[in-house]
Structures are given as C-alpha cells and as structure tokens.
Amino acid sequence: MVFAIKKKLKLMSHMINSSDFNMTFTEENLVDVIENEIYDMAVLLFREYFLLVKDQKDKITTLLVQSFQKANGLIESKCFLLRRFITSSMRYD
Secondary structure, rough: OHHHHHHHHHHHHHHHHHOOOOOOOHHHHHHHHHHOOOHHHEEEEEHHHHEEEEEEEEHHHHHHHHHHOOOOOOHHHHHHHHHHHHHHHOOOO
C-alpha cells in the first residue's frame, strides 16, 4: 500500500513539474483541492506554489482544522499543511 501511495505522489509531482502541464495556479485551486479532501495533492501544490498563497490563508487553515473531524486518513499531509499555515501566520512581536 505504501509503495502505491509513493508511486502516486511521484507521478503527481512529475505531472506538476512537467513542461507539458500548463496550469495557471490560483489560491482557489488549492482551496478546491482541500475542499475535495485530496490532501496529498494539496501538499504537492503547496510545495510548488507556496509563494502565491497569500490571501486565503485563514480559509485554508479553517478547512484543514475541520478536516481532522473526518476519518479519511492522510493525517501526515493534513499535519504538514496545517503546520505550514499556522507557523507562517504567527508573528513573534
């Protein structure tokens, strides 16, 4: 099972980084992926386009917190994304 998941992630990563993949990324794309509970794809999109995610951090954080109520697995992906969004919005003033 782990082998299949790692192969799927490698395939998705290859598709995103491919020159044939012409997608104009918007924050709404990431929100849609998280709303559809595709957290492994959300991690790949975030890793690739994290500099473009600025305006909807609160909405994304709320969706990720709510996702822990659902028992659909992918806990590592959820934790990774939530940690990134929480630490990026914290200020140590």
